[in-house]
Amino acid sequence: MKIYVAGHRGMVGGAILRRLAARQSAGQAVELLTATSLELDLTDQSAVRAFFARERPDQVILAAARVGGIHANNSFPAQFIYENLMIECNVIHAAYEAGVEKLLQLGSSCIYPREAAQPMREQALLSGPLEATNEPYAIAKIAGIKLCESYNRQYGTDYRSVMPTNLYGPGDNFHPENSHVLPALIRRFHDARLTDAENVTIWGTGAPRREFLHVDDMAEASLFVHDLAPQLYQRETDPMLSHINVGSGQDVTILELARTIARVVGYEGRISCDPARPDGTLQKLMDVSRLERLGWRASIGLEAGIRQTYDWFLTQDLAALRQK
Ligand SMILES: NC(=O)C1=CN([C@@H]2O[C@H](COP(=O)(O)OP(=O)(O)OC[C@H]3O[C@@H](n4cnc5c(N)ncnc54)[C@H](OP(=O)(O)O)[C@@H]3O)[C@@H](O)[C@H]2O)C=CC1
């Protein structure tokens, strides 16, 4: 079984690769195929076609994407829509042409309307306007779901989509501006503790609610969905609504998250908010009942997950991490 993991140097692709490598070590006949973006630019259609024609993987996990937090989405909308659409179109079509029967792609909770009822059910897709700060990225991610559904309907493939909530963990991006909130605050509180800063400012009002999932839980859930027997997967999905939410089922305010991170890092100063920065969606909580009915639920609690991530952060070459 030759499995191509696209985006294996990323946070999620890396965690999925580690799980697949563990299967290999346990004696399963799994051959892993990877390529960095320098070796294979997934936005390049002819390069992707040639790669699939040459390598002929049996299965594909698509975890490669242009990814970033609220500021990156807002600042680079053209790159977020163009690169993500191209990666999805190229990989999904080349997989189909090369006879790949099983593919799993990762979307995002931002596919749901800004005002979606909470917790957000899979059925909320395309039922209202999207959040402005990440609409281009969300539209690309929705296109990915619809690509898989369309190839399944017309060509009989088995291409599935998981919709993760906000993720974090080892391998995350700790860039001060372009990262997501959780790694950004780990870094900011860490720096503040080292410099004895009296105040740390977080973006927005601190009131938005977010749901966080550790990347090891996400990797486990991804392979759980990928491996499900078709009759089980289809029991919870339908041809025009084939994606499955993945989350912890619990959310916190950004201020609560900041206080938890401060506690883990050992920062004891003040925390203030900067309402001039955007809040984004006011609440994003996944309804994960579909996944739970299929038999999977998250196991890593938020504070324990942040502690483990901070321990990992401390083992890294922080100068290099800061430039990512
Ligand atoms: N992080 C999060 O909070 C969330 C992530 N997701 C989704 O999960 C998936 C993985 O995200 P995450 O691991 O966090 O992202 P990362 O930024 O950590 O990794 C993305 C990977 O994509 C690869 N990549 C990007 N562009 C190209 C390209 N043109 N050609 C080839 N490879 C490319 C990069 O490869 P290389 O390193 O070789 O350059 C990189 O390793 C994405 O689909 C994302 O949308 C969904 C919800 C939340």
Ligand SMILES: C[C@H]1O[C@H](OP(=O)(O)OP(=O)(O)OC[C@H]2O[C@@H](n3cnc4c(=O)[nH]c(N)nc43)[C@H](O)[C@@H]2O)[C@@H](O)[C@@H](O)C1=O
């Ligand atoms: C995964 C998800 O990620 C993005 O959406 P988002 O959920 O808004 O993600 P975020 O982590 O950037 O922010 C969450 C909240 O936190 C607040 N916040 C405080 N202080 C910092 C801070 O220092 N950095 C950041 N980034 N946010 C901060 C921030 O103002 C916001 O209210 C999209 O890419 C979207 O497309 C997507 O899929």
